[in-house]
Amino acid sequence: MTANDPSPNHLQLTREGQLRHFLTLDGLNRELLTDILDTADSFIEVGERSIKKVPLLRGRTVVNLFFESSTRTRSTFELAAKRLSADVLNLDISTSATSKGESLSDTLLNLEAMASDMFVVRHSQSGAPHFIAESVTPGVAIINAGDGRHAHPTQAMLDMLTIRQHKGGFTGLKVAIVGDILHSRVARSQIRALNELGAEEVRVIAPGTLLPRDVESLGCKVEYDMARGMKDLDVVIMLRLQNERMEGALLPSEREFYRLYGLNQAKLALAKPDCIVMHPGPINRGVEIESAVADGPQSVILNQVTNGIAIRMAVMSMAMGGQMAERQQKQMNSEGARS
Amino acid sequence: MSLGQPYGSLKITGGTLFDGMGEASSNPGLLIQDGKVAALGASALSASAEQSFDASGCVIAPGFIDLCCNLREPGNGQKGNIATETRAAAHGGFTTVCASPETSPVNDSSAVTHLIRDGADSRGAVRVLPVGAITRGLDGELLSDLAGLKNAGCVAVGNGSRGIRNARILRRCMAYAQTFGLTVMFSPENQALAADGYAHDGQVATRLGLLGIPEVAETAAVMEMLLLAEETGVKLHLSQLSSARSVEMLADAKRRGIQVTADVAMHQLCFTEDALAGFDSRFHVRPPLRSEADRKALVAAVQNGVIDAIVSQHHPHDSAAKQAPLPATEPGLSSIESLLSLGLELVDRGELGLAQLLAALTTGPAAVVGLSPGLVAGAVADVCVFDPTAHWRPSAKTLLSSGHHVPVSGRDLSGRVRLTLVNGHPAWADAG
Numbered sequence: 053m054t055a056n057d058p059s060p061n062h063l064q065l066t067r068e069g070q071l072r073h074f075l076t077l078d079g080l081n082r083e084l085l086t087d088i089l090d091t092a093d094s095f096i097e098v099g100e101r102s103i104k105k106v107p108l109l110r111g112r113t114v115v116n117l118f119f120e121s122s123t124r125t126r127s128t129f130e131l132a133a134k135r136l137s138a139d140v141l142n143l144d145i146s147t148s149a150t151s152k153g154e155s156l157s158d159t160l161l162n163l164e165a166m167a168s169d170m171f172v173v174r175h176s177q178s179g180a181p182h183f184i185a186e187s188v189t190p191g192v193a194i195i196n197a198g199d200g201r202h203a204h205p206t207q208a209m210l211d212m213l214t215i216r217q218h219k220g221g222f223t224g225l226k227v228a229i230v231g232d233i234l235h236s237r238v239a240r241s242q243i244r245a246l247n248e249l250g251a252e253e254v255r256v257i258a259p260g261t262l263l264p265r266d267v268e269s270l271g272c273k274v275e276y277d278m279a280r281g282m283k284d285l286d287v288v289i290m291l292r293l294q295n296e297r298m299e300g301a302l303l304p305s306e307r308e309f310y311r312l313y314g315l316n317q318a319k320l321a322l323a324k325p326d327c328i329v330m331h332p333g334p335i336n337r338g339v340e341i342e343s344a345v346a347d348g349p350q351s352v353i354l355n356q357v358t359n360g361i362a363i364r365m366a367v368m369s370m371a372m373g374g375q376m377a378e379r380q381q382k383q384m385n386s387e388g389a390r391s
Numbered sequence: 392m393s394l395g396q397p398y399g400s401l402k403i404t405g406g407t408l409f410d411g412m413g414e415a416s417s418n419p420g421l422l423i424q425d426g427k428v429a430a431l432g433a434s435a436l437s438a439s440a441e442q443s444f445d446a447s448g449c450v451i452a453p454g455f456i457d458l459c460c461n462l463r464e465p466g467n468g469q470k471g472n473i474a475t476e477t478r479a480a481a482h483g484g485f486t487t488v489c490a491s492p493e494t495s496p497v498n499d500s501s502a503v504t505h506l507i508r509d510g511a512d513s514r515g516a517v518r519v520l521p522v523g524a525i526t527r528g529l530d531g532e533l534l535s536d537l538a539g540l541k542n543a544g545c546v547a548v549g550n551g552s553r554g555i556r557n558a559r560i561l562r563r564c565m566a567y568a569q570t571f572g573l574t575v576m577f578s579p580e581n582q583a584l585a586a587d588g589y590a591h592d593g594q595v596a597t598r599l600g601l602l603g604i605p606e607v608a609e610t611a612a613v614m615e616m617l618l619l620a621e622e623t624g625v626k627l628h629l630s631q632l633s634s635a636r637s638v639e640m641l642a643d644a645k646r647r648g649i650q651v652t653a654d655v656a657m658h659q660l661c662f663t664e665d666a667l668a669g670f671d672s673r674f675h676v677r678p679p680l681r682s683e684a685d686r687k688a689l690v691a692a693v694q695n696g697v698i699d700a701i702v703s704q705h706h707p708h709d710s711a712a713k714q715a716p717l718p719a720t721e722p723g724l725s726s727i728e729s730l731l732s733l734g735l736e737l738v739d740r741g742e743l744g745l746a747q748l749l750a751a752l753t754t755g756p757a758a759v760v761g762l763s764p765g766l767v768a769g770a771v772a773d774v775c776v777f778d779p780t781a782h783w784r785p786s787a788k789t790l791l792s793s794g795h796h797v798p799v800s801g802r803d804l805s806g807r808v809r810l811t812l813v814n815g816h817p818a819w820a821d822a823g
Contacts, residue, residue: 078598156719157715177717177719178600178717178718179670179718183716199600200601240600267597269598
């Protein structure tokens with residue numbers, strides 16, 4: 053007995069299959085993911101102009117709704133919205149309304165009263181953007197900028213863009229994600245994207261305490277030994293290790309973690325010679341990655357940041373396009389019904 | 392048939408009678424007089440009665456008994472109260488509900504027990520049997536006055552949905568309850584292992600990034616409780632099992648002669664972790680919905696009698712409690728009104744026999760709290776008459792509970808309760 057439609061698509065896609073929210077990569081097919089990458093490619097050129105603006109979101113209000121603080125993700129979303137000519141409002145909710153006891157629903161009602169067109173949401177609880185997308189008035193697009201341990205779909209897509217730029221595509225690629233998979237929304241979205249886009253093999257390399265239950269069901273292989281896991285790799289993605297992981301007996305020490313799972317030049321040498329090194333940032337030098345690797349020739353970490361703006365422009369413009377198309381469709385339907 | 396109208400006698404004709412003793416048979420005629428089953432068969436049919444009820448096409452059964460129901464009174468009026476939730480129970484075919492001690496204040500003293508009983512006497516539509524809190528404030532540290540709770544009318548004592556962290560205290564709770572012959576009801580959950588979780592630690596939680604409650608949080612607690620029950624000799628009732636391994640341990644303990652009974656919530660028999668896909672906060676329940684293999688094992692355990700009772704684990708909520716991102720919502724479903732319909736879907740699919748479903752709603756739970764229901768001459772007339780094929784749709788209009796977070800919405804359900812009699816009086820009568 054299924055209680056409801058388990059696919060998130062009824063929420064994030066229009067009836068014609070266009071994006072109207074961007075909540076998760078679950079349920080999005082290869083065609084749509086490729087479309088996002090292609091659209092982002094076209095926006096990269098905008099960033100190289102002297103006047104870095106296109107008018108796609110002119111007159112629209114985008115609200116950056118950050119219930120969890122973030123500097124880089126928020127600034128790239130802000131830049132992306134501004135390059136699309138939107139008006140941008142940054143709200144750091146972690147320090148305002150909800151700390152005064154206001155519920156999320158009430159906060160949203162207030163923001164909707166300001167006639168916003170799009171919410172970019174980051175929240176510490178998994179599923180918060182879904183909840184917001186279900187509760188806002190139709191016509192307002194929700195973009196997930198990271199929710200709990202669930203998903204960080206724009207981060208995963210900018211990583212895919214980076215991989216495609218360096219590898220030309222995904223077919224035949226062997227990719228490993230190393231470190232704290234358990235707490236990582238980035239890893240979940242990356243595994244989903246890599247599988248959908250046709251990577252040959254996705255490995256997760258971590259100790260048992262940092263892997264979620266049945267992680268293989270996400271579409272990856274588990275490797276405890278990093279030396280074995282590095283073999284034949286085309287791409288290695290390092291995850292950030294939060295300091296608090298030493299508490300609660302997940303790990304004994306940063307030193308042991310670095311020795312076993314930190315990426316240094318010796319371990320990188322076990323991968324293919326043209327293996328690229330990625331990291332969603334911010335980097336903990338000497339905890340998960342050696343400086344010589346982070347700053348080395350195989351590192352594409354700074355490309356990722358640049359691509360972040362293009363991906364976010366792509367997703368925002370596509371979701372707004374979907375919302376507009378849906379609105380037009382409804383208008384036509386109601387006019388058709390009247391005449 | 393109208394509610395609350397006292398009358399001298401009622402004759403129920405037609406339909407299938409499930410007397411609570413064995414298999415169902417065609418109804419020979421049932422005469423109810425002065426709150427009791429006065430006669431069955433030919434003498435009932437020939438008797439004259441003030442009112443009659445044609446039960447053609449219906450099943451006539453003893454009124455259902457719920458071992459776990461949250462009436463929200465005292466203290467949580469925004470979620471429900473004795474008047475609304477016992478009417479919902481009657482709508483669901485229940486004539487007796489055990490009131491969970493998780494009220495505010497907690498039912499850990501005879502004063503609160505009396506408050507609940509007085510409320511039930513004046514405003515309740517069905518019988519209310521209070522379950523006392525075994526530790527003060529349900530904090531799992533200090534014993535409540537168990538003898539006082541028993542004298543005040545508590546049918547059992549337990550710790551609500553909260554576990555007892557300290558095994559030494561759990562052992563003393565059991566030994567002290569055993570002194571008075573009180574049954575202890577515990578929801579087995581090892582709190583250290585459950586930690587901050589709110590979903591089954593499995594594939595769905597992994598994909599959605601939800602914090603998991605591992606199966607071992609339940610099985611470790613079941614094992615600990617079974618061993619302590621064996622040692623102290625207390626009558627142990629395990630509330631709301633959720634995993635196949637727990638069922639195995641329960642069956643083994645019963646074979647070895649340990650005095651243990653158990654129940655399962657209807658939603659555990661019908662849904663799995665998949666119900667959380669899309670972050671549907673209604674299915675944030677505790678214990679969490681687990682895998683399909685667990686669900687099947689739980690249904691099989693009801694079918695073969697290893698699990699004694701099906702409960703509603705009714706948790707009415709105000710809308711704010713469920714209007715938030717899933718991790719921030721409160722656990723529980725408003726389930727008592729749709730329980731029978733969900734059970735009948737299991738019967739329709741061939742997973743559960745109708746006799747077993749009804750036993751788990753009548754004789755099974757009755758034995759746990761020392762009742763003996765049955766539609767035999769002289770028995771108290773607590774009766775449920777339902778039409779298994781008639782449809783209804785749960786909605787704000789049809790539900791009597793204050794909680795509208797039902798497990799199934801937006802589609803028709805089969806199985807409509809036509810008449811619920813408590814002590815011979817209609818507590819629910821279907822207007823059509």
